[in-house]
Every structure is written in structure tokens, then in C-alpha cells.
Amino acid sequence: MKILDLGKMQFLRIARLVTTPARRRSSLAAPATMGCPFHQAESVQAPPPHTPTDHASVLPFDKIPASKGYPLVGNLPEYLYCGGATKLHEYFHQRHKQLGPIFREKLGSFDLVAISKDSYIREVCMHEGRNPKHYVPDAWVLYNKKKEIKRGLFFMDGDHWRNRRTTLNQTLQPHFVDEQSEVINEIANDVVRRWDSLVQVSGGVVLPNLETELYNWSTETVGTLIFGRRMGFVLPPGSKNQMHDFVRQVQKIFKESAKLAVLPCELAMNLNLPVWRRFEKAADAALNMARSFVEERISEINQVPDQKLPGVLPKLLKAKDISLNEIISIVADLIIAAADTTSHATQWALYSLAKNPECQERIVSELNRVVPKGESVNESHITKIPYLTNVIKETLRLYPIASFITRYLPKDVVIDRYHIPSGKLFFMSQYTTGRDSERFRDPERFLPDRWENMKESDEYGCIPFGKGSRSCIGKKTAELKMKLLLAKTVHAYHLEAKNDVGISLRMITVPTKPIQLQLSRRT
Numbered sequence: 001m002k003i004l005d006l007g008k009m010q011f012l013r014i015a016r017l018v019t020t021p022a023r024r025r026s027s028l029a030a031p032a033t034m035g036c037p038f039h040q041a042e043s044v045q046a047p048p049p050h051t052p053t054d055h056a057s058v059l060p061f062d063k064i065p066a067s068k069g070y071p072l073v074g075n076l077p078e079y080l081y082c083g084g085a086t087k088l089h090e091y092f093h094q095r096h097k098q099l100g101p102i103f104r105e106k107l108g109s110f111d112l113v114a115i116s117k118d119s120y121i122r123e124v125c126m127h128e129g130r131n132p133k134h135y136v137p138d139a140w141v142l143y144n145k146k147k148e149i150k151r152g153l154f155f156m157d158g159d160h161w162r163n164r165r166t167t168l169n170q171t172l173q174p175h176f177v178d179e180q181s182e183v184i185n186e187i188a189n190d191v192v193r194r195w196d197s198l199v200q201v202s203g204g205v206v207l208p209n210l211e212t213e214l215y216n217w218s219t220e221t222v223g224t225l226i227f228g229r230r231m232g233f234v235l236p237p238g239s240k241n242q243m244h245d246f247v248r249q250v251q252k253i254f255k256e257s258a259k260l261a262v263l264p265c266e267l268a269m270n271l272n273l274p275v276w277r278r279f280e281k282a283a284d285a286a287l288n289m290a291r292s293f294v295e296e297r298i299s300e301i302n303q304v305p306d307q308k309l310p311g312v313l314p315k316l317l318k319a320k321d322i323s324l325n326e327i328i329s330i331v332a333d334l335i336i337a338a339a340d341t342t343s344h345a346t347q348w349a350l351y352s353l354a355k356n357p358e359c360q361e362r363i364v365s366e367l368n369r370v371v372p373k374g375e376s377v378n379e380s381h382i383t384k385i386p387y388l389t390n391v392i393k394e395t396l397r398l399y400p401i402a403s404f405i406t407r408y409l410p411k412d413v414v415i416d417r418y419h420i421p422s423g424k425l426f427f428m429s430q431y432t433t434g435r436d437s438e439r440f441r442d443p444e445r446f447l448p449d450r451w452e453n454m455k456e457s458d459e460y461g462c463i464p465f466g467k468g469s470r471s472c473i474g475k476k477t478a479e480l481k482m483k484l485l486l487a488k489t490v491h492a493y494h495l496e497a498k499n500d501v502g503i504s505l506r507m508i509t510v511p512t513k514p515i516q517l518q519l520s521r522r523t
Helices: 003-019 076-081 084-099 118-126 138-147 158-171 174-179 181-198 210-227 243-260 265-270 274-302 312-317 324-355 357-370 386-398 448-453 456-461 475-492
Strands: 102-107 110-115 204-206 404-408 413-415 418-420 425-429 493-497 503-506 508-511 517-521
Touching: 076 084, 084 102, 084 110, 084 243, 084 404, 084 425, 084 503, 110 118, 118 413, 118 425, 118 456, 138 243, 138 265, 138 274, 158 312, 158 324, 174 181, 174 475, 181 210, 181 475, 181 517, 204 493, 210 243, 210 274, 210 312, 210 324, 210 475, 243 274, 243 324, 243 503, 265 274, 274 312, 274 324, 312 324, 324 357, 324 386, 324 475, 324 493, 324 508, 324 517, 357 386, 357 475, 357 493, 386 448, 386 475, 475 493, 475 517
Parallel strands: 110 425
Antiparallel strands: 102 110, 204 517, 404 425, 413 418, 493 517, 503 508
16 A cells, blocks of 8 residues: 555544544543543643743743654644544643643644743734734635635735725724614614513523524624614524524534644645535535625615715725725625624623523612613613623633634744744633633632722733734624623523533634523513
């Protein structure tokens, strides 16, 4: 047998391990939620903590603590043993415990420096340069190249990214979000009314599919803000339309992307592996539907060219330096990104409140203080309840939607005592940083009040929306959406989580199993 054939067989064997759900694997992956066998591979142990005082103390890059790994496959066996793509956050968490707040890692397509200390994260953010560059999953890059398409902001770099980001920043200025608060509030009301129709007069009901409910709400909200009209994702119970297929395809994109992240993606594409086929099919479907939404709305806008229309899209169409195709790509990707991220952040917040009834009662007490009897909760009320902001911060500390924030730095930098050349990929381990017991007392507990006394210097211990010019462009919108829906839901219902869930990765953090959230009417 040829060496090439042996290599292909070995790759296919590893690919099956990576892409097979943990529950179906052999005993190799059975202890995925338990301790990982880091002691089995030789490692360069972390030296004692040190703060450099002069250049003489700076150490070369190869002195950064690292696990030696195994010949040919590096650290892949340990990664698979710990649960593979869905448990990457736990794998890195264990590495940080073993090697310290900074280490090197060679894992699949990744060759990176991982950091978890907030002061190190601050250093990286301060040196990210004028046009910050982040990691884009290989699968998405290859897909775009294969299809010969250009994508939105997430895929852009350099001055081109900065120009487009500046245009969108101007479009999404704070006053725009404030102007849209009424429609954001209206959509949240529709969601609560939908849920109310599911809740019986006595007792309570477990929402049949919380994730999909929140996907529909998030997509409806961002779609309405972009297009200036309702989309039809939030419907009465029993109603269905083609919009819901878009939600399913977006979910599949992120699920299959996570599996492809640690494979040689080009080989997976060339071999047309099942995981690649599923990813490609989902991406085709979601992008085609998103583009059809955009093109349909553009056609409607063109029929009334002289009218001032609401939404982001009419404003972008007036920009002189952006082509129509680029606008379609930017808007399509905004819809896809918002559908996944905000929906899961809100899901984790509802779960956290359901597990901590005293936090629910605190919100209800404060709402009763500011909401006149007979009125429904709106934006003017939630601005008077800073505790809601703390609930969101605490949720995203424990359940960071992006468990890793990535950056390539344009210049050499010294982190701790180590010299790190330009162009190296940094993984800022948000999952581990948020669990730093030196920074957060009782880090595994949900304690929103901890944010009351946090200082400005502490902010890098939890940056769920990122920092700097490449931070989340929809932060203000996402926070307003979340606050309104959380406040309305808790004001109307007692929340109870009927099961316990852990964290799994699907590019972003998601529950290991569907959350069973029971709603019972407040009397």
C-alpha cells in the first residue's frame, strides 16, 4: 500500500473521531467531561509567575510553556480524549491549569498562543493595530473561495474592513438603536404573547424548543432593524413558514464548522467528506435565503425611491462607495451572525435566572417599582434597572458566547516575559478568564451583584463583546433586545429549569442538551 493511501486512511479515521457525536464514540471519548490525560504527553512546565523589569528578563518564543505532544499528530489524541470540537473550551481550561496563563499549542490547523490573564489580554488589545485581524475558520475561507463569493465584515481585513466598518458604525449610531426601541419592544411583546398562549391557566408549561424560539425572535429583530419591516419569524403557535428553514440551516452551519475546525479542511473538502458536505449544504441554503431576503427588500425600496424609509438597508443603498453585491453580502452575514449569537446569550441568561430564583425576584421587585400598574415593560423602565445589565454581564462571564477571542498582532510584542513575533495567532481564553478565582470570588456561582463594585481596570476579565475597533458592532442592539425580553419574561412568569445542562461548543457556546425551561404565570 502506498504511503499516500496510508495517510489518507489515517486522516479518514481521525475525521470520523472528530465529527462523530461523543455519545456514539468508543471508550476513547467516554470520559469527555472528566479529567483529560495531559500527563501522558511530555510538556514544558510553566515557570513560576514573574513580571519582567527590563529587557534582560525577556525570554524567546520557544520558552513559552507548551505540551510537547506526539509525533505527527501533535496534541490531537488528548484533544479527542477530552471530547473533541465540542469541548475545546474545557481542553484549553485544563491546559491553563497545567501550564499557566500563557502557553503555546499546536492543534490541528491551529498554531497559537493561548492567554487567560486579564492583563495579558489588555496587552494584546492595546497592540492589535489600526486594522485588527482575527482568525477566520478555514472551512469558511475555503467555502468562499470555492463558491467565488465575497462575504461580510467578519471576513474582511485591512483598510477595506475599516472603510466598511466605519460606514456601518455611522449607520448604527446609538440614536438609530434608540429610534428603533419601539419595534424591538413590539417584537418582544409578540414573543411573550406567543409563550402566553402556550401556558395553561394553572400550572406551567415547558417551552417545546427554547433554542428555536429565541432564534426566531433574534432573527426577527435584526431583520426588522435592517429591512425596516417585519420578517415573519415570530408567529402564533402552530404556524409555520419558510423562514424557519433559514433558522435550521444557520444552526447547522455552526455545528459543522466546529467539527471542521480541527481537521485539515482543504483535504476534507477535496475528499468530499460527509462533514464537509453537510457544512456546504447548510451554508448554501442559509446564504441563498438571506440573499433572497435582501434582494426582495431592495426591489421594494426601489419602487419608492424618494421616500425616507426605516432600517439599515435603505441607508446602505445610499452609500456611494459600496456595490450592490457587497451590500447584499454584508447584510446577509449580519443576519446570520445575529441569529446565532444573541439567541444563545439570551438562552443562557434565562437558564441562569431559572436556576437562581432570588435573582428573578430581584428583577420583579425593581420592575414593580418603576412600571406603573397596568403598563407593560418598555425601554424607559429597563434603563432604571441597572441590575439587568449586571445579570447579562454575569451570564456572559460564565457562558461567554465566544469562548475564545482571536487576534493576529501586526508587530512583535512581549507578553509576561516572552517575546512573541508578529503574525502569531492569539487565543484569548474567555471561558478560563471568567473563572479566575483571583479576579472573581466564587467564580462558579451566578452573582450579578459582583459587578456593582467592579473597577474600570477589571474590565478585561470579561469582554464578551470584544474590545476596540473590532468589537461587536451590534452590542447596543443586542443588550437592548436581551434586557427587554428578559424583563418582560420574568415580569410575566416564574422561570424554572427542569434539567441541568453543561457547555458545548458549536463555534459558540451552546447547551449540551436542550434546556427545559418551565414558565408559570405570576399571580
